[in-house]
Amino acid sequence: MVSGSFNEGPGYAGDVGVRDAWEALAADPRAVLIDVRTVAEWNFVGLPDLESIGKRVLLVEWQRFPDMAVNPAFADELGEALADLGVGADAPLYFICRSGARSRSAATVATAGGFTRAFNVAGGFEGALGPDRHRGCVDGWKASGLPWIQS
Secondary structure: OOOOOOEEEEEEEHHHEEEHHHHHHHHOOOOOOOOOOOOOHHHHHOEOOOHHHOOOEEEEEOOOOOEEEEEOHHHHHHHHHHHOOOOOOOOOOOEEOOOOHHHHHHHHHHOOOOOOOOOEEEEEEEEEOOOOOOOOOOOOHHOOOEEEEEE
């Protein structure tokens, strides 16, 4: 069992902090991290690195760069990617974006699609804006010191 608080959210399994998500991903071989940011963010900002726990991040855009329109094929792309991995409907899915907003929407759509354990990673990859109006230094995956890579 992963320690920490899980807050049930409307329409999905709930919010989980980045460290709790990391621990759950490491502890449960069925758990999957799904990054729903844009291709541009993956390429220029970086990605969570799960290599040390023998996993990789699943990449499915919630919105498309540059117009940031919601990806109309999101549910289909997610379902196909999870099916390719052999992920069942009861597997824990952890959705992450920049700050936790897009990933909340993605978790809600996954839940509506029949996935019963879709969590939002609160704080996201870069977290909230800090006092200097920069992300990545207050909270989120990067600021928490969790492994990440940049191309």
